[in-house]
Amino acid sequence: MKILIIEDEKGLRESIEEYFTEDGNICETAASYSEAIAKVNVYRYDCILLDITLPGGTGIDILKNVKENNYPDGVLIISAKNSLDDRLEGLDLGADDYLVKPFHLSELRARVMAIIRRKSFSGNNLLLFNELTIDLLAKSVKVHNQPVKLTRKEYALLLYFIANKGKVVSKNAIAEHLWGDGIDMANNFDFIYSHIKNLRKKLMEAGSNDYIQAAYGMGYKFTDQ
């Protein structure tokens, strides 16, 4: 997949680029409005990560430009502005998603993958990973074509893992993804462990390989290697 990262903050831009760069992915970056608009108008991307406040202009204008020219690129706004209005304005203008800074890279990746899936698998709602088949519309999971009954959170967790396959995902990121802001009330994230244990057990009992690895007590890694 091909991704354009439009972000003026160098540290953040580089982190995102590094996280997304892997075999089969092409990441390009733009640090200013003019640079971004030049790239947007020449190349097509699967997904554009768009910061709103940019030197030389606003991300909203880039979004408008994309939509006016009917470019098919997916657009995910990453903004420090967390207000309903900004969010609504962005989504009204045709952005696919809106993520508020600061965010976990794994969360960003999960969202990007969701956008790309929506864009490219039009009509086909199946997500395949080795022996796993996930029906995104019915929200059901099959292992070797045998249905596995997952809870809502286990399903979300599995999707999250697959979007971040091969990456170590921190417990914090998982907790925030599944429980949202409410998570700060938990003193520790031990209950995530039991949650992951359940998911793993269900998948393996259905005949799946063990893809979930614990990573040094900090997080988990979903990998088939």
Next chain:
Amino acid sequence: MKLLARYNRVTLLTTVVVMLITGIIYYIAIHQILINDVDKDLEVEENEIFEYARQNNHLPQVFESNDQQISFYDARPGSVQRHYIDTLYKLAAIPGRRRYRHGERYESGRGLVTSVTTGGRYYRVLIVKSTVETEDLVKIIFGITIGVILLLLLTLFIINRLLLNRLWQPFQNLLKELRSFNIVDSKDIPQIDTTIAEFKELNQAVTSMSARVKNDYKDLKTFTENASHELLTPIAVINSKLDTLLQTDNFSQQQSKLLNDLYTAVSRLTRLNQSLLLLVKIENHLLEGNHEIDLRPVIEELIIQFEEIFQDKGLKVSAELSDKRLNTNPYLIDVLLNNLLSNAIRHNHKDGEIRITLNDHKLLIQNTGENVPLQTETLFKRFHKSSSSEGNGLGLTISRQICDNLGYTLEYDFHNGLHTFTVLF
């Protein structure tokens, strides 16, 4: 003490004192003048006696008339010093006389003691005049004076009551405005309708002060908002760098512990920052837009969302919910419910209990916890939190602010070991 009461006390007291002193001086002065008159009469009488004695060489006939008595006594020559005395006037039994002193036939009098030598003999002469008429006159004057004083006091009192109450009306109005003054409101203190210079001045001072205060407050809020905003980017960078660092290599146990602590600290920092921004936005009424929602499914959804956390702490959750439709801001309601429920979980003990009750009038969120009531004065203050709390101390501040904005009331109560937060719709 009210100003009017104080003012009345001072003015009335001074009036009484001044009037009394004036009355006394008046009394003494008039008394003196009248006594002088009597003394002159006595002197005229004395001169008549002297004249009579010089011409006739014997004492005049003594008779009583016109409230006046003259008596002669033998005396050793040169022994009498001429002087005036206050004395008693002995009444002759004249019919129609009314005035008696203590039932005796005496009344007050003024006398002149003098001497006369006639026919070779030395006499002491006592001329006494009744001063009853004079005393009566003084009494009448004094009475009238007292009457005037009382009348004046009464008038003053009534005028003060009526007039001052009316005069102070602009002040009362201004006070009412000041009481309802809210730094968060956009409403300014209006110009009070008055012609009194002092009140105008006060009004101006208050108006400009409130404008200044509001301006300062706005600056402060802008500062908070800007500062929180500026913090977002570096936090985002730290967060993303941590995520990247996590991918690099194998970590020792010590390193992973450090990383974990960093994650926790950064996510607390993030939440604190977001809470501050949220608070500013709520206070600025930046989150508007109402929809009709049913609260019941929202709460049910929230309970499902937190299920694992309840289980983790062994909390028993019971909910008694009836449908409640509200025309409100769904985002703020979400934050409010989230905050209140988070508190109920965070401040609970292991295997505790949470009760949620929703009916047409109110929402109750009750939880077990430490068996002491919370301090209600400080409960809703910013950054006030119990030492054991993991929160950022803004949750209840935000909750109260949301309730204020949406026109609800948030109350706290501790009863039967249950901490209860009530939202009254």
